[in-house]
Amino acid sequence: MPKVILIGAPHSSFWDGVWGMLMKIALGLKVGIMIKAELFRGPLGWLLRALDTIPVQRKRAYGVVEQMVQHFADSDALWLGITPEGTRRAVKRWRSGFWQIARGAHVPVQLVYFD
Template structure:
């Protein structure tokens, strides 16, 4: 399986066995990855459309195959026992929804504290079909001064596409329209994995 070359600036894992295994599974399922990550140490990766739990599985396989370290969010209540170790090892961060600075503030602070960071988010904020996207990722990008890298999961083509980095303007609504337009024609239907 041929994968895009990951720039040295991008946060990486060192999971040799997992990397090999993930490549084999993606090849067996006939999925491919196209596009290129920016040569930047910090950015937000938005993955859409998000219509089922299979999206997370494919995204994790791609993350492992590329050997990149993606920080993703979860309710702090699931970060317990052995799940805490596994989720944190994969890049998970428990979010305290009652935090005075909210999720946006917590992520802006996390970007400031880390030398390298990729924050992976589903902009719909739900697995249900919706035409509306949450704007939190745009506020995080603007306040942390990082780019947004759109990534599409096309189940019809079995293709994960890394699109060009976008910077958020002061016009948050305009930036949202511009980024959503990049997903035009991507097949969200996921009748089955293979």
């Protein structure tokens, strides 16, 4: 499957990202993971860029879906990792961006979880 959106839920801890990155490296997977842009400031930024993460401006409600749809169109192969809650807090409803990206880019969605 050359293009897919991987949604990881629940995202309840900073460690979810650490374990996800370690698994991605161990399995040799090239997965672009959407991460809040604030984490790219300072010394962590170079590491996140090296790990194929994608900075997301969460304060802006517009443009992220369109940017990701275009990213899929420009790529021959892309696995995109998203946490549908958009936060580590418990939420009653997931955000719909992952679904909007999948529909716009005509790619399937696959659920991923850690036990």
